[in-house]
Amino acid sequence: MLNVLRRQRGGDVQAIAKTPWWETHLRFFFIAPSMVLLAVLAVFPAIMSWRMAFSRVTFKLGELEIEPIGFTNFTKAFSDNLIIGSTVRTAVWVLVVVSAEIVVGLFIAFLMSKLHSRARMVFTAALIIPLVLPPVSVGAGWLVMMDVNFGVLNYLLSLVGIEPQLWLADDRTALPSIMLIDIWQSSMFVFILMYAGILSLPQDPYEAAAIDGASPWQIFKDVTIPLLRPTFVVVLLLRTLDAARIADRMLAMTRGGPGSSTETVTLSIYKYAFIHFNFGYASALSVMFQVVLIILATFYIRRILRT
Amino acid sequence: MLPRSVSRRQLLRAGGGVALGVGGAAILAACGETQVVEVERVVEKEVPVEKIVEKEVPVETVVTKEVVKEVAVEKVVTQQVERVVTVVIEQPIGKPRVRLRGTGPLGTAETGIFDKLLSETQIELDHVEQPYAATYQSLLINLSQGGSAYDIASMDDPWMPQFTEFLADITPLYQGFGWVWPDPDMIPAIVNLGDWPPGKYGPRAVPNIGNIQSFAYRADVMEDLGVEPPKTWDDVAEYSTKITGDMAPDLYGYTIRGQPGNPAMTSFLPIMRGFGRDVIDGDLNPQVNTEEGLAALDMVVTLKNLAPPGVENIGHHELGKLMYTGLAAMSGDVWPDQLLKMYTPDLSSVVGKIEVLPEPAQPGADHANMTGVWLFGVPQGSENHEAAAEAIHWLTQADNQKENMYANNWPPVRFSLMDDPGLLADFPFLAGIKNAASVAVPRPRTEHYSIVEEIVGRHVSAVIAEQESVGDAARLADEEVRVALEEKGAYS
Numbered sequence: 001m002l003n004v005l006r007r008q009r010g011g012d013v014q015a016i017a018k019t020p021w022w023e024t025h026l027r028f029f030f031i032a033p034s035m036v037l038l039a040v041l042a043v044f045p046a047i048m049s050w051r052m053a054f055s056r057v058t059f060k061l062g063e064l065e066i067e068p069i070g071f072t073n074f075t076k077a078f079s080d081n082l083i084i085g086s087t088v089r090t091a092v093w094v095l096v097v098v099s100a101e102i103v104v105g106l107f108i109a110f111l112m113s114k115l116h117s118r119a120r121m122v123f124t125a126a127l128i129i130p131l132v133l134p135p136v137s138v139g140a141g142w143l144v145m146m147d148v149n150f151g152v153l154n155y156l157l158s159l160v161g162i163e164p165q166l167w168l169a170d171d172r173t174a175l176p177s178i179m180l181i182d183i184w185q186s187s188m189f190v191f192i193l194m195y196a197g198i199l200s201l202p203q204d205p206y207e208a209a210a211i212d213g214a215s216p217w218q219i220f221k222d223v224t225i226p227l228l229r230p231t232f233v234v235v236l237l238l239r240t241l242d243a244a245r246i247a248d249r250m251l252a253m254t255r256g257g258p259g260s261s262t263e264t265v266t267l268s269i270y271k272y273a274f275i276h277f278n279f280g281y282a283s284a285l286s287v288m289f290q291v292v293l294i295i296l297a298t299f300y301i302r303r304i305l306r307t
Numbered sequence: 308m309l310p311r312s313v314s315r316r317q318l319l320r321a322g323g324g325v326a327l328g329v330g331g332a333a334i335l336a337a338c339g340e341t342q343v344v345e346v347e348r349v350v351e352k353e354v355p356v357e358k359i360v361e362k363e364v365p366v367e368t369v370v371t372k373e374v375v376k377e378v379a380v381e382k383v384v385t386q387q388v389e390r391v392v393t394v395v396i397e398q399p400i401g402k403p404r405v406r407l408r409g410t411g412p413l414g415t416a417e418t419g420i421f422d423k424l425l426s427e428t429q430i431e432l433d434h435v436e437q438p439y440a441a442t443y444q445s446l447l448i449n450l451s452q453g454g455s456a457y458d459i460a461s462m463d464d465p466w467m468p469q470f471t472e473f474l475a476d477i478t479p480l481y482q483g484f485g486w487v488w489p490d491p492d493m494i495p496a497i498v499n500l501g502d503w504p505p506g507k508y509g510p511r512a513v514p515n516i517g518n519i520q521s522f523a524y525r526a527d528v529m530e531d532l533g534v535e536p537p538k539t540w541d542d543v544a545e546y547s548t549k550i551t552g553d554m555a556p557d558l559y560g561y562t563i564r565g566q567p568g569n570p571a572m573t574s575f576l577p578i579m580r581g582f583g584r585d586v587i588d589g590d591l592n593p594q595v596n597t598e599e600g601l602a603a604l605d606m607v608v609t610l611k612n613l614a615p616p617g618v619e620n621i622g623h624h625e626l627g628k629l630m631y632t633g634l635a636a637m638s639g640d641v642w643p644d645q646l647l648k649m650y651t652p653d654l655s656s657v658v659g660k661i662e663v664l665p666e667p668a669q670p671g672a673d674h675a676n677m678t679g680v681w682l683f684g685v686p687q688g689s690e691n692h693e694a695a696a697e698a699i700h701w702l703t704q705a706d707n708q709k710e711n712m713y714a715n716n717w718p719p720v721r722f723s724l725m726d727d728p729g730l731l732a733d734f735p736f737l738a739g740i741k742n743a744a745s746v747a748v749p750r751p752r753t754e755h756y757s758i759v760e761e762i763v764g765r766h767v768s769a770v771i772a773e774q775e776s777v778g779d780a781a782r783l784a785d786e787e788v789r790v791a792l793e794e795k796g797a798y799s
Contacts, residue, residue: 023320056794059451147625148617149634169565169619171772257567258619259769274444275568275761276791 052283059277073284083285085260086268089175093264094243100183101239102232105190110220112191113198124195131188139252142181143168168254171261178249178262186242190235197231198224230304237300241293265289402429405694410435411442411461412516412681413702418714420707430698432459439463443757446470453688458695462512464500464680469754471503474511474684480696488513492705492721500749501682512682513699515708517718520577520677521743523630523641523649526662528558540581540606540667543637547613550636561610562635564626565619565771572764574626574640576677576750578610579603581639583672586763587751591797593785595763604770604777611771619772631655639666642679646736647716663739665746676743677750680720755795762787 022029051066053073058065077083108127112120130138145152146167154164167177205227209219247266250256256263256271269289273282404425413434414420421432435457437445443466449456450473462470481488489498489510494517499505501512522537528550529536537543547560564570572586579586584599594600611618615634618626627645629635633656641663648654649661665674683703685695701707708719712730718740724730725741750756766784769775775783792798 059447063452149615150628150632164616166617166619169617169621169772171619171774174620254620255566255568255570255622256765257571257768258565258772259567259774260765261772261774271761274440276758277447278791278794 049283049286052279053287054284055280057279057283064279069280073281074288076281077285077288082260082263082268083265086263086265089262090244090246090264090266093175093179093246094240097179097182097186097243098236098239100179101187101190102235104183104187105235106194106228108187108191109194109198110224112195127188127191130185131192133185135185135248136252138181138185139249143253146177168262169258171258174254174258174262178253182243182246182249186239190239193231193235193238194228197228201227233300233303237297237304240296240300244289244293244296404429404431405691406431406433407458407691407695407698408433408435408456409459409461409698410437410445410457411463412715412717413459413461413683414707414711415715418710420702420710420714424698424701428697428701430694430701432698449688450474450686454686455688455690457686458689458691459698460684460686461515461681462684464678464682465750465756465760467500467512467682468503468752468756470684471501471508471511473687474508475687475689475692476508477511477513477685477696477699478509480685480692481700483693484697484700486700490703490721492723493703494720494722494725494744496747497678497680497720497744500678500680501684503752512684513703514680514682514720515703515717516681516711517720517740517744518643518679518681519718519740519743519747520573520639520666520679521641521646521663521740522577522639522666522676523637523646523661523663525633525636525657525660527660528636536662536664537637537667539669540578541669543639543667544606544609544613547610547637551613556615558633559615559629559635560613560637562614562621562626562629562638563607563610563618563771564621564623564640565611565768566622567768568761568764570622570764571767571771572760573677575603575607575763575767577639577666577675578606580675580748581666581668581672582606583669585751587753587759587788591753591755591792593759593763593788595766595788596781596785600781601777604767604781607767607770608777619768630661631657633657643718643736643740644716646740647734650734650736661736663736663743665743674746676747678747680749681717753797755792755797758791758795759788762791 054068054070055066055073056069058067112123112127115123144150148154148164148166148169151167153167157163157165166173168174201224205223206219209223214222245266246264247270250262250264250267251270254262256267265285266289269282269285272278272285276282407430409432413432416434421434425431435445442461443463446457446460446462446466447469448454450460450470453473460470460474478488489495490513493514497514497517498510500514501510502508524536526536529546532546532549534542534546537546543561550558550560564574576586579595579600582599582603584594584597584603586595586600587593595604615629618629621629623642623645626638626640627642627648630638630641630645631649631651631654646661646663649657650659652658666676668674683699685692685699689695703720705719705721705723708717708721708724709727709730711717712719712724712734716734718737719725719730725737725744731737751759753759763784766775766780766787770777770780
């Protein structure tokens with residue numbers, strides 16, 4: 001038996017020795033096209049962005065003049081009132097919309113899990129409609145609906161005797177109004193993930209809890225929520241990163257106004273890059289923003305791996 | 308005899324062999340001999356030869372290609388090629404078709420203008436339609452990098468100081484065709500918008516759309532008030548106070564755009580200039596925090612308080628709607644496309660009640676309507692300078708400008724059309740636009756205008772939203788403009 005094994009092993013060694021180089025490295029040929037694409041479309045721009053972050057960039061005919069200036073672009077950000085304001089606003093935005101979306105998404109998912117399967121299909125189809133709409137189109141639609149003088153929302157309020165609201169035209173209500181729209185649209189994404197999570201939960205703990213006489217609230221709090229923890233972390237990761245990058249909705253609805261009351265970090269970066277054409281400063285802001293998001297993502301991913 | 312079972316390695320080898328074989332065949336095909344196959348396929352099966360020659364393919368190209376391949380093909384194919392040659396000889400050799408690409412407002416395909424251009428000049432124009440901001444960004448990157456993505460650039464006049472150095476010289480291109488440039492029928496003040504720095508390059512762009520900002524007011528309301536149309540901003544404030552006080556919420560005195568950046572700035576600039584000062588002076592020193600600037604911002608606050616609710620977040624379309632629905636009586640930020648809506652019975656409740664004037668100005672200051680002219684230029688990086696010049700010349704002819712007025716409400720830039728009785732009958736406000744054009748001035752002429760506009764426009768928006776006081780907004784706007792322009796090396 002041992003001899004047979006040795007012969008086989010020897011045979012394998014011989015076979016490996018005879019294998020041509022291209023066959024042993026075949027996997028690299030398969031991934032090469034995507035690696036090249038990745039390098040051209042992601043790695044090279046990222047490297048350029050980091051390089052520009054430490055430079056003053058000037059447009060000349062047919063070339064970009066990149067002059068190294070050290071950390072100047074980075075230090076400038078800490079005294080830029082627009083960026084400080086945008087950062088605070090973005091943090092508030094992320095905190096509010098992500099929390100609200102998780103609560104709304106989980107609530108809908110929980111309700112849906114209690115429905116009859118045919119009703120579930122109908123409601124699920126209806127609920128994901130907001131999710132498939134492009135944010136800019138959604139923004140344009142809501143902009144019309146929130147128009148102070150001609151919008152349908154104020155018309156509906158007038159029917160029940162409520163004064164017209166300024167919605168996007170008041171710096172105190174503009175950001176909350178856009179938050180409402182984001183919560184309306186993105187909660188459906190949270191719902192889909194939570195719903196899938198709930199449907200895949202094991203039934204044993206529920207049966208055990210029922211035998212022990214746990215109330216529905218106790219079951220939800222002590223069984224469902226802990227079991228859904230991995231899903232929570234994934235949702236938090238995806239929604240936090242996505243919410244932090246918000247800009248398109250503001251651009252479509254308020255251009256960051258009134259004043260700068262709805263201006264977020266990415267919108268400020270966009271303005272510095274494509275209105276001021278200050279690519280050095282915009283790159284430095286992007287790099288700092290990128291680092292913050294990477295730290296957040298790492299934190300969440302470690303949580304996911306631990307759970 | 309095939310083996311009974313195939314190991315993964317054998318499968319990979321076989322797959323690799325097949326892939327290499329196919330790849331090799333493709334490479335060989337691309338290198339030479341298999342061209343014969345391609346010719347056979349093209350000639351015998353898919354392409355009706357006469358059709359290509361007569362309609363779609365540039366004639367010289369077809370002849371050259373087929374004759375070269377005639378050597379390699381078999382007898383049958385050669386006969387086909389001979390037929391092509393015969394047809395070509397019988398047909399007059401036409402002008403080869405050229406395909407160009409342009410962006411910015413060029414015309415609308417629905418009106419058939421591009422088809423007409425093709426049939427008359429053999430120039431096929433692909434129109435890359437983009438929003439305003441995207442057009443600017445894409446043009447700046449393409450032009451400055453000497454790119455050949457566009458052959459025709461349609462540019463807003465404030466962009467010209469940034470773009471002229473990247474544009475080809477129109478004069479020799481026009482002269483090559485025997486055309487005169489600058490065209491004597493075009494309004495010189497508008498033509499000169501393409502000349503920056505003044506006199507350095509000469510006008511490098513050809514105006515096409517004579518957009519002029521104007522002051523529009525409700526003539527019937529002024530009549531009811533028993534007053535003459537406003538001449539100063541103080542008049543505007545006085546009449547607005549009366550109108551809003553007496554008629555709100557059905558009618559408000561004035562309307563203004565409050566969205567930050569371009570919208571707020573475009574509403575603010577005629578007011579600031581009407582107080583006798585521009586937002587930056589000739590040496591690019593910011594001027595908002597001056598006596599005139601502060602007075603202009605105070606006027607903005609006054610007028611905003613007399614405007615319909617919600618102007619803090621309105622843009623171009625919303626302002627037009629406030630006017631044509633009859634909710635606002637005056638605005639100094641009205642453009643021709645909005646005037647057309649005010650004169651459209653299906654949309655407007657104020658048809659025939661709106662009149663147009665030069666912008667108001669305080670005593671001692673000049674009336675200053677703003678230009679929003681769009682001009683055509685040929686990017687230096689384009690590989691089709693002559694064809695692009697020819698297309699521009701064709702697009703800016705009087706007939707096409709007239710058609711654009713009817714189709715898109717793009718005001719013409721030609722004297723001959725400004726006084727055209729037919730146009731004046733169909734567009735009564737054209738006379739007002741002509742008067743406004745006589746006092747029109749461009750936005751501050753600097754390549755850094757977009758930065759000034761973003762910063763000042765943001766602070767004006769903050770004043771309109773009562774986020775900042777007039778004093779703070781003026782101070783911050785000037786400080787930020789100075790820092791941004793210093794970074795750009797504007798003062799060195």
